[in-house]
């Protein structure tokens with residue numbers, strides 16, 4: 001029935017639009033609780049390193065970049081219980097759960113190279129948390145499910161083959177778009193400001209992503225699989241540097 005589908009289409013598109021605009025059905029307290037619960041599981045199932053120079057480096061850099069995030073985005077950052085663990089795993093990976101619970105894999109440390117390179121990773125992950133990308137993604141998943149159901153229901157009532165196909169295409173393409181590409185670019189941008197405010201050289205981000213790109217053989221790690229192309233992200237980072245460098249320079253001056 002054409003009328004049913006045409007009446008439901010705006011609703012489904014509104015859901016898709018809401019998902020696009022970073023709608024979040026969870027509270028910040030949910031972020032903290034969900035992240036903490038998931039972090040307990042990470043700690044129970046992974047091989048964690050609790051001492052040594054790599055552990056100290058990860059703690060040192062995280063502490064400084066978290067301080068910068070608290071300075072730049074105090075409303076949200078002060079509500080989180082920030083924590084980072086070092087996982088003994090050769091994968092070039094890192095992640096941040098909602099609420100500020102982070103993990104760095106030993107495999108990414110050689111790619112980071114130094115504290116500035118590691119600050120690129122940490123800044124990016126902290127930005128995912130302060131921008132609440134994790135629970136936004138869950139929200140998008142729920143909204144997408146609802147949207148697909150609406151279209152599927154509508155398509156079942158439809159007698160027109162073309163309309164059924166259109167419903168399927170709209171459900172899959174319109175609602176299932178990889179929003180996380182935007183999240184990745186936003187995490188890059190916000191993370192760059194965090195690291196710069198912490199006194200780490202944001203120009204290091206260019207080299208870091210070139211090294212990640214060169215080392216990226218085999219299955220892409222979590223944070224590359226949904227990522228924009230390396231060329232796009234490196235270009236965007238380079239375009240941001242004129243804006244970010246003064247933040248870095250100001251942090252240098254206040255340090256000395």
Ligand SMILES: [Zn+2]
Nearest residue numbers: 124184187223
């Ligand atoms: Zn990411």
